[in-house]
Amino acid sequence: MAKIHPFKAVRPTRDKVSLVAARSYQSYTQDEREARLDYNPFSFLHIVNPGYKYHKEISGKERYGLVRNRYSEFKEDGIFIQDDSPSFYIYRVVNREQQVFTGIVAAASTEDYQNNIIKKHEDTIEYREQIFKEYLKTVGFNAEPVLLTYPDSDIIGNILQKYTTTRAEFEFTTTYRDTHYLWLVEDATDIKVIQDEFSQMPEIYIADGHHRSASSYLLSVDSKEENNVHTGKEAYNYFMSYLIPESELRIYEFNRLIKDLNGLSKEQFLLKLDQVYRIENRGRELYKPSKKHHFSMYLDGEFYSLYLRMTDYNFTDSLSKLDTHILYITILKPILGISDLRNDSRIDYGYDKHNVIEMKNRIDSGEFSVGFGLVPVNVDEMKHIADEGLTMPPKSTYIEPKLRSGVTIYEF
Incomplete structure (x- = not known):
């Protein structure tokens, strides 16, 4: 005790x-x-x-x-x-x-x-x-x-x-x-x-x-x-x-910012995303996701909403349900080629209660190519991860x- x-x-x-x-x-x-x-x-x-x-x-x-x-x-x-x-x-x-x-x-x-x-x-x-x-x-x-x-x-x-x-x-x-x-x-x-x-x-x-x-x-x-x-x-x-x-x-959440599309064109990148996500173009609207397993993406001056195709994804434990992990194993690693979330210089993390604007500005300036926004982790998710002896990806929480x-x- x-x-x-x-x-x-x-x-x-x-x-x-x-x-x-x-x-x-x-x-x-x-x-x-x-x-x-x-x-x-x-x-x-x-x-x-x-x-x-x-x-x-x-x-x-x-x-x-x-x-x-x-x-x-x-x-x-x-x-x-x-x-x-x-x-x-x-x-x-x-x-x-x-x-x-x-x-x-x-x-x-x-x-x-x-x-x-x-x-x-x-x-x-x-x-x-x-x-x-x-x-x-x-x-x-x-x-x-x-x-x-x-x-x-x-x-x-x-x-x-x-x-x-x-x-x-x-x-x-x-x-x-x-x-x-x-x-x-x-x-x-x-x-x-x-x-x-x-x-x-x-x-x-x-x-x-x-x-x-x-x-x-x-x-x-x-x-x-x-x-x-x-x-x-x-x-x-x-x-x-x-x-x-x-x-x-x-x-609160950390956004993910990526310097390049791993050699892919914008069209090739979107086609690969379409295999795992239903994609909707939100135009120039400042878009933030509001539900678990939904993500926002800012690319080439436009926002997109990404909805995980649930029939193609298997939930096995608390980590597999965590949005930061889902983003990693469906996009960051297999499509963008980022395996080491702690040390890869191609990825950066942004925290601010209004970070969607900061993310947009850093991409519009040419410093990064694409950014992803997430729904914050909640206390129960954090506890379930700890109870199962699992660990979150880096920069999963700003507390x-x-x-x-x-x-x-x-x-x-």
């Missing part, structure tokens, strides 16, 4: 949290990063990009050590302070569309990850696991929680409501117009109720953060082997997570919420 634990978070002071909190490093453009690094000395970006003060790009183990140094400096300067007692942390995000996400920041068990109580739906890449494991071993902290999801619970919901009707410890709005709130759950009775409720759940699911959780598990294995007095209670046996109910998870790094930090 799922084990979660309170922990003593390292947190920014209340007056600086809005300045410290940062999106993931890769989500900024170069100009955005440089502006924040130039004009905000408290940004968490200074920790994860420690070479900036030397005007130098630093990578590998040298960077890891400097990350640790910058983090220590933030603590020495009183920007970060560690809580006195173990707590759960209720974290709420209200985004610009007024969608509300409320969950619990807690320490999740690497043993649960090993035993498939924490279930996965994505493949991880071994070398990335190893790189991030070495990073964690050097820096000694998690700053961005793994997103986990659990079945809705009235018991947990009541506790969340109890705290979120009081004044938050943190409340800040970002330039993205998302408002973030944090409450501390320090009461021993409430902590036990939350732990007991999770202990009744036979499984919980990774929504986002497969590499982070895998690397944390590998770190726990190494640390256990190196510790002659290992008890299982050490901090390295856990990793920071953000647990939200399934009903609040938001899943919200996205928390800011540096608001709560877990040390081990």
Whole structure:
């Protein structure tokens, strides 16, 4: 059964949290990063990009050590302070569309990850696991929680409501117009109720953060082997997570963009598609599919709807029913010649809530030849894939919420 634990978070002071909190490093453009690094000395970006003060790009183990140094400096300067007692942390995000996400920041068990109580739906890449494991071993902290999801619970919901009707410890709005709130759950009775409720759940699911959780598990294995007095209670046996109910998870799609038609003319390509799909030309109308196993396609200035010919396709398991997999085995691999979805330079992925326009623009510019739009994966599909021990193709899901790094930090 799922084990979660309170922990003593390292947190920014209340007056600086809005300045410290940062999106993931890769989500900024170069100009955005440089502006924040130039004009905000408290940004968490200074920790994860420690070479900036030397005007130098630093990578590998040298960077890891400097990350640790910058983090220590933030603590020495009183920007970060560690809580006195173990707590759960209720974290709420209200985004610009007024969608509300409320969950619990807690320490999740690497043993649960090993035993498939924490279930996965994505493949991880071994070398990335190893790189991030070495990073964690050097820096000694998690700053961005793994997103986990659990079945809705009235018991947990009541506790969340109890705290979120009081004044938050943190409340800040970002330039993205998302408002973030944090409450501390320090009461021993409430902590036990939350732990007991999770202990009744036979499984919980990774929504986002497969590499982070895998690397944390590998770190726990190494640390256990190196510790002659290992008890299982050490901090390295856990990793920071953000647990939200399934009903609040938001899943969006990634479009697929392909650079060329694999040597085919437009007419030859459409004829091959016709063997598997019923095709309708939608002209210049911005078309998005609305049903499973239906796709949109943008080609040569026009949109098309593609309807899978169900009599010619066999559904055998949850993966075979997944639209990203269907697109791969019916079009991307056999017709367009793309076998390696992770590494083939001819394919790219676009996410945006309005990405159909971005997809059109990138194809009209000549950067790509054809693009495909899909219906988003839903929570049940994600769970079925995990339950059957299967994995989705890469870029099958873009999941919200996205928390800011540096608001709560877990040390081990």
